[in-house]
Amino acid sequence: MAWMNGDGVVKRIGIIGCGALATVFLEHFREVLAGAYCLSGIHCRSEDKGRSAAGRFGTRFCRDIAELLETAPDIVVEFASGEAVRAYAEDVLRAGADFVCVSVGALADAGLRASLISAARASGAKLIVPCGALGGLDLMRTAAAMGGQSASIETVKAPKGLAGAPGLQGRALSGEKAEVVFEGGVQAAIEGFPKNVNVAVATALASETADLSVIIRSEPGAKGNCHTVRLENPAMQAEIRIRSKPDPDNPRSSISTAWSVLALLKDRESPIQFF
Helix, strand or coil: CCCCCCCCCCEEEEEECCCHHHHHHHHHHHHHHECCEEEEEEECCCHHHHHHHHHHHCCCECCCHHHHHHCCCCEEEECCCHHHHHHHHHHHHHCCCEEEECCHHHHHCHHHHHHHHHHHHHHCCCEECCCCCCCCHHHHHHHHHHCCCEEEEEEEECHHHCCCCHHHCCCCCCCCCCEEEEEECHHHHHHHCCCCCHHHHHHHHHHCCCCCEEEEEECCCCCCEEEEEEEEECCEEEEEEEEECEECCEEEEEHHHHHHHHHHHHHHCCCCCCC
16 A cells, blocks of 8 residues: 655665565565655666666666765665675765665674764764564663663574585585584674574674674474574563574575565654554
């Protein structure tokens, strides 16, 4: 259903990336956000894929980030990679556009995070972390405000969702038995499983838990990617669990990640907002 935002101004959305999650987002963009947002342009590393996506979804292909910023986006959504966040986020924020960071694992780099915060403060733009495949970031922020919290996250994926990770050191995962493939802190998880840690980094940042405990399990026959966050402080205990369908084209990612960005954008322009 088409709807109009509160001030009647249609916001312009730029997209970085044209892979599986970007495609899910773009396929449902008009259905969910028509009347409040329009696409200003799309940039991705592959020109052929980028031009194909731009043609399919009725927007402009931009060969580089400068060209994307020339389309005057109000918000730029990144669906690409941590490398894209490191390469483009600061330029976007300094240009005054909000930056939605799907590859939140990049923000584990304290130096990068500080640079992006500085750029956002200078321009008045916002660096936005969506719930992605996880959810519950609002509850984590509540726990952080209360203080004294401890937090952990456990991720369970089918072996193909973990295959090829540096932390496996080339070993094949069992096709029959569940096994713990990692247990430790966030930084070690980033080094060993860089394609699987967006949820862990989001949890550590949102809960303000530097010593977050991370467990990654391989489970043959798993029907989806499952993430369980446990929070505890003197006044509250909470467990957040979500099992979401992996994207068939990229089993490391969950389809709900793309939908979380659609929901975030819709909520930003709604007269009622949920935190």
